Amino acid sequence: MRFAGGLSAVLLGTAIVIVQPVARALTPSEVGEIAKQITVRIDGANTGSRVIIEHQGNVYNVVTCWHVVQLKGNYTVQTPDGKKYTFNNSEVKRFSGVDLAVFQFTSNENYRVAEKGNSDQVALGTNISVAGYPQGTSDMDFRRGAISRLVTKPKDGYAFAINPQYALAYRNRGLFYSEKKDKQKAIENLQQAAKLYYSQNNNAAYQYVMNILKDLQR
Structure with missing residues (x-):
């Protein structure tokens, strides 16, 4: 999966990872603010933290991990402004061969979308920030780190490892x-x-x- 031309938003378990190239030396606070604007919370049969990747008109696309939304039923997605939108498992499109899926929600609000780039260009030691909502809490968790390992034969598409x-x-x-x-x-x-x-x-x-x-x- 390829995301962000500047800052890369990559999925990791229940969080998103923002990858920051050296050429764009944003402060941790600036990166944290971006994470808050592009991260959404999913609640339903499972919970998770996902990222808005694009929109056309008032339709927004959110990429998530398939294991978060694979159970049948209705889910809610909570956007950064606290508003909630509903979608059903039947509306989710799964990516073949990886633990990823995409769904849509409709809103007249203007939400920030993650920039896109090539995650294959991420190298060992690349600075990253991890953002998400730990299970059972409505408070965002934000951490800084670096890529510690690149997996040559990733399972379900998980090619990066952090600390x-x-x-x-x-x-x-x-x-x-x-x-x-x-x-x-x-x-x-x-x-x-x-x-x-x-x-x-x-x-x-x-x-x-x-x-x-x-x-x-x-």
Whole structure:
């Protein structure tokens, strides 16, 4: 999938990744403001954070991960101004061979659209920012980092890896809450860890976390 000619908006699990070339030295605050303007929240059978990629007239296209909207039913997309629009799983178009899909919503409001470019040009060490809405919260999470690994044989299209400690933090926090008998917080953090491990093609860590989740959800 190819996005942003300047800033690249790339999907990662439940968040978007904004890739910033060296030639455009925006401050973290400027990048954060862009993330707020192009990121939308999806609620329904699953929740996720996705990005507006284009619009024609009053019809906006949003790209998302297929696993977020694959379950049948109605979903809502919440735009940066807090307004909500409804779409159905039957209206979603899936991309072949990758964990991506696109859907549309109609609005007379003027929303910012992510710029487009070639994600194949992203190199090791490229500065990135990760933005999204962690499951169970309406507050945006914004983090800075860099590409730590390029996957030569990506699973479901996940070709980039960021700092693996990001996933490990969620896993450790989930285990901590599990020990404290806070089941809800344990599940929320472990689910985030599982999604990140999946996106990094870390199958062993992903399966480890999924086994813990199965035990907690019994």
